[in-house]
Amino acid sequence: MPIITLTTDFGTKxxxxxxxxxxxxxxLRAVNIVDISHEITxxxxxxxxxxxxxxYQNFPEGTxxxxxxxxxxxxxxxxxxxxxxxxxxxxxxxxxxxxITNEIxxxxxVEITIQNSEENNLAILDIFVKVACxxxxxxxxxxxxxxxxxxxxxxxxxxxxxTEQNQIVGSIIYIDNFGNVISNISQSIFNNIGKGRDFELIxxxxxxxxxxxxxxxxVDFSIPEDKRQNDGKRLAIFNSAKFLEISMYRSNLETVGxxxxxxxxxxxxxxxxxxx
Amino acid sequence: MPIITLTTDFGTKxxxxxxxxxxxxxxLRAVNIVDISHEITxxxxxxxxxxxxxxYQNFPEGTxxxxxxxxxxxxxxxxxxxxxxxxxxxxxxxxxxxxITNEIxxxxxVEITIQNSEENNLAILDIFVKVACxxxxxxxxxxxxxxxxxxxxxxxxxxxxxTEQNQIVGSIIYIDNFGNVISNISQSIFNNIGKGRDFELIxxxxxxxxxxxxxxxxVDFSIPEDKRQNDGKRLAIFNSAKFLEISMYRSNLETVGxxxxxxxxxxxxxxxxxxx
Amino acid sequence: MPIITLTTDFGTKxxxxxxxxxxxxxxLRAVNIVDISHEITxxxxxxxxxxxxxxYQNFPEGTxxxxxxxxxxxxxxxxxxxxxxxxxxxxxxxxxxxxITNEIxxxxxVEITIQNSEENNLAILDIFVKVACxxxxxxxxxxxxxxxxxxxxxxxxxxxxxTEQNQIVGSIIYIDNFGNVISNISQSIFNNIGKGRDFELIxxxxxxxxxxxxxxxxVDFSIPEDKRQNDGKRLAIFNSAKFLEISMYRSNLETVGxxxxxxxxxxxxxxxxxxx
Numbered sequence: 001m002p003i004i005t006l007t008t009d010f011g012t013k014x015x016x017x018x019x020x021x022x023x024x025x026x027x028l029r030a031v032n033i034v035d036i037s038h039e040i041t042x043x044x045x046x047x048x049x050x051x052x053x054x055x056y057q058n059f060p061e062g063t064x065x066x067x068x069x070x071x072x073x074x075x076x077x078x079x080x081x082x083x084x085x086x087x088x089x090x091x092x093x094x095x096x097x098x099x100i101t102n103e104i105x106x107x108x109x110v111e112i113t114i115q116n117s118e119e120n121n122l123a124i125l126d127i128f129v130k131v132a133c134x135x136x137x138x139x140x141x142x143x144x145x146x147x148x149x150x151x152x153x154x155x156x157x158x159x160x161x162x163t164e165q166n167q168i169v170g171s172i173i174y175i176d177n178f179g180n181v182i183s184n185i186s187q188s189i190f191n192n193i194g195k196g197r198d199f200e201l202i203x204x205x206x207x208x209x210x211x212x213x214x215x216x217x218x219v220d221f222s223i224p225e226d227k228r229q230n231d232g233k234r235l236a237i238f239n240s241a242k243f244l245e246i247s248m249y250r251s252n253l254e255t256v257g258x259x260x261x262x263x264x265x266x267x268x269x270x271x272x273x274x275x276x
Numbered sequence: 277m278p279i280i281t282l283t284t285d286f287g288t289k290x291x292x293x294x295x296x297x298x299x300x301x302x303x304l305r306a307v308n309i310v311d312i313s314h315e316i317t318x319x320x321x322x323x324x325x326x327x328x329x330x331x332y333q334n335f336p337e338g339t340x341x342x343x344x345x346x347x348x349x350x351x352x353x354x355x356x357x358x359x360x361x362x363x364x365x366x367x368x369x370x371x372x373x374x375x376i377t378n379e380i381x382x383x384x385x386v387e388i389t390i391q392n393s394e395e396n397n398l399a400i401l402d403i404f405v406k407v408a409c410x411x412x413x414x415x416x417x418x419x420x421x422x423x424x425x426x427x428x429x430x431x432x433x434x435x436x437x438x439t440e441q442n443q444i445v446g447s448i449i450y451i452d453n454f455g456n457v458i459s460n461i462s463q464s465i466f467n468n469i470g471k472g473r474d475f476e477l478i479x480x481x482x483x484x485x486x487x488x489x490x491x492x493x494x495v496d497f498s499i500p501e502d503k504r505q506n507d508g509k510r511l512a513i514f515n516s517a518k519f520l521e522i523s524m525y526r527s528n529l530e531t532v533g534x535x536x537x538x539x540x541x542x543x544x545x546x547x548x549x550x551x552x
Numbered sequence: 553m554p555i556i557t558l559t560t561d562f563g564t565k566x567x568x569x570x571x572x573x574x575x576x577x578x579x580l581r582a583v584n585i586v587d588i589s590h591e592i593t594x595x596x597x598x599x600x601x602x603x604x605x606x607x608y609q610n611f612p613e614g615t616x617x618x619x620x621x622x623x624x625x626x627x628x629x630x631x632x633x634x635x636x637x638x639x640x641x642x643x644x645x646x647x648x649x650x651x652i653t654n655e656i657x658x659x660x661x662v663e664i665t666i667q668n669s670e671e672n673n674l675a676i677l678d679i680f681v682k683v684a685c686x687x688x689x690x691x692x693x694x695x696x697x698x699x700x701x702x703x704x705x706x707x708x709x710x711x712x713x714x715t716e717q718n719q720i721v722g723s724i725i726y727i728d729n730f731g732n733v734i735s736n737i738s739q740s741i742f743n744n745i746g747k748g749r750d751f752e753l754i755x756x757x758x759x760x761x762x763x764x765x766x767x768x769x770x771v772d773f774s775i776p777e778d779k780r781q782n783d784g785k786r787l788a789i790f791n792s793a794k795f796l797e798i799s800m801y802r803s804n805l806e807t808v809g810x811x812x813x814x815x816x817x818x819x820x821x822x823x824x825x826x827x828x
Contacts, residue, residue: 001582009453010453011452011453012288012314012315013313013315014453015326015331015517017312018281018283018310018311018313021334022281022331022332022333023334025279025339032577033310034570034585035569037565037566037567038564039564039565041528042453042454043526043528054567055567056574057574058570059574059577060574060581072490074492074497076501077492176563176565176566177565221626241567250595251594287591287728288591289589289592289728289729290728290729291602293588293589294557294559294587294589294607295606296610298557298609298611298612298615301612302611309586318729319802348766348768350768350771351773
């Protein structure tokens with residue numbers, strides 16, 4: 001059974017997600033619809049790019065991803081279908097896919113040219129569903145659009161590296177459910193530039209000289225459990241998505257807060273890595 | 277595989293939704309359960325009616341909709357199964373379905389008479405699941421209840437039209453994920469009463485003389501992208517559900533706010549259309 | 553088709569849940585993934601225990617439950633697979649399952665010994681998925697770990713009973729979507745200790761002498777609907793999970809508030825039952 005995933009900023013209260021699923025099932029009964037996220041901050045392309053990049057690779061080959069963020073179609077925001085890394089992405093050309101295409105060259109990009117059956121403001125319900133089901137039935141991309149070569153680039157997702165190659169200035173691109181603050185500095189950029197040198201990571205007025213690879217590396221298990229004071233300890237870590245993240249150990253946004261609120265780090269703030 | 281949808285005010289944190297799905301799968305393994313919404317404001321019949329009306333039509337024929345809002349059964353709130361527009365609805369008789377039955381005459385309405393196997397306060401888990409699975413297996417409505425003719429009416433979902441037929445007073449029945457404010461004035465009522473005349477739409481102290489059909493109609497694409505100032509522009513639009521909505525272009529509730537917060541328009545507030 | 557359920561504190565915005573589902577489908581296409589909850593308060597074991605206990609029994613025999621709360625694996629937090637009541641639970645040994653094992657003796661407990669394919673901080677994506685799919689394919693628990701006899705106990709889930717057997721001091725273990733406040737006093741403990749005696753239930757400075765079994769028992773249906781004043785009436789009830797709950801009739805957290813906010817009852821607060 002083909003898999004179609006959904007990533008939108010529709011929220012889960014309104015009827016949009018239900019309507020979208022109904023429309024898919026109406027086209028194609030034997031399909032497995034999987035929610036990736038419907039809680040994207042409205043119109044936030046960078047968040048979407050981050051979520052997409054970190055979930056799609058877990059899915060089986062042939063999975064079809066519908067992306068309903070900033071998806072109102074206009075002459076500047078054209079609908080695309082992209083074949084990449086053995087999977088398919090349907091979105092508008094707003095940079096949302098460029099976090100993946102920066103690393104992996106698409107096998108094919110088409111600008112969707114099939115027409116909306118009626119003029120309305122929820123194109124996703126109509127065009128995206130038709131295209132997704134076409135692909136799910138094994139249809140070719142060439143049938144539904146014309147081949148193009150490039151997608152729009154999203155600039156803010158790349159960190160800045162100085163010419164001396166001893167400094168990386170990244171920015172915060174995502175804050176997760178635990179209040180962890182995630183930068184656009186990937187572990188591979190860190191390794192390529194740092195080459196094993198010592199470093200200092202500066203985020204506001206906080207400094208870090210170590211980057212963990214597991215949260216509980218901060219715990220000294222030789223100290224009895226009731227004597228430890230690790231909760232709320234701040235740490236830098238390469239998260240499961242392999243991006244540099246600033247975290248508070250076992251933080252809770254609803255009570256004490258997380259790295260974001262406690263350290264005052266917000267979406268788009270800079271963090272700096274200096275190598276020695 | 278039959279489709280059973282769920283629309284509840286249970287929220288997604290508690291065990292209720294999981295328990296409901298488990299109970300359905302225990303009765304019937306080969307079934308496709310689709311969440312429409314679990315984020316309805318507790319006990320809000322109007323919200324439910326709006327969400328239901330705007331999602332059910334997208335689903336394939338034969339879909340079964342379980343509605344778990346205000347569903348504690350009492351002598352005044354009887355359980356119903358309704359066949360309508362080729363689909364099935366299971367709910368209590370509290371007006372929730374009348375937004376649809378106002379426009380489409382049900383094929384059959386039965387008051388469910390099968391008994392709850394145990395006296396508890398979550399009838400939906402027991403009776404609604406049994407009825408849904410009965411229908412999913414192809415069972416007849418007559419077996420599980422007695423035929424009745426009418427459902428309870430929900431009054432607040434109808435706008436008021438004056439006798440001169442030059443004014444419609446609607447009210448706000450829903451505020452969506454983007455802060456858009458949705459009235460109970462449908463495009464068809466607008467067309468029937470307005471008959472193409474000029475009009476003035478008044479919402480609090482804001483006036484509108486145009487109703488858009490796509491959000492990005494407010495954008496002048498001949499102006500370069502970085503010179504445009506459309507974000508936050510207020511507009512009236514017929515939304516994808518074909519109801520009159522007041523919106524802020526690309527609004528964001530978490531940052532600048534949406535039409536609801538910025539214009540001070542709340543659930544149940546009036547808006548007025550005056551034709552010339 | 554085997555059923556795998558997910559109970560996590562990942563939230564529904566981030567990519568974690570999508571990535572987890574993708575990873576399962578990559579291992580096993582013919583599987584039914586059901587969300588129980590992803591909104592657990594981060595790291596809250598008691599909440600998880602309560603949600604799990606009240607949902608799992610509704611699922612068909614053979615269902616596999618993945619629990620991703622406090623699931624970072626360490627020498628003190630070992631991964632377990634438990635066969636119990638005809639179903640399977642995969643979690644770390646942090647007490648999360650003890651609310652169920654207090655009542656039902658597990659058929660088998662194994663400490664999972666298969667290795668993580670790469671060192672990362674999201675073990676659930678790797679080990680738990682592999683184990684779940686192994687079980688779903690009909691594999692034996694013995695293959696993936698070594699048999700152990702006991703799981704860690706969660707202390708705070710048991711109420712305190714005095715030696716005279718005329719007083720039960722419980723604590724609040726959960727607050728639900730409606731603001732209902734749920735204690736750890738089960739109906740069976742109440743019956744066993746109370747033996748039909750009169751009682752007084754004290755929660756802060758509120759007293760109750762009756763425990764309802766349906767919310768709308770507070771309504772006097774002989775009074776005309778528009779004359780009744782039941783909304784917001786406080787009551788004690790055995791909820792559908794058979795735990796003692798304090799509720800406000802038809803409360804709404806977004807407007808008037810629920811039992812939690814209005815009565816000032818919070819997570820971990822005590823409530824006392826005195827028998828006469």
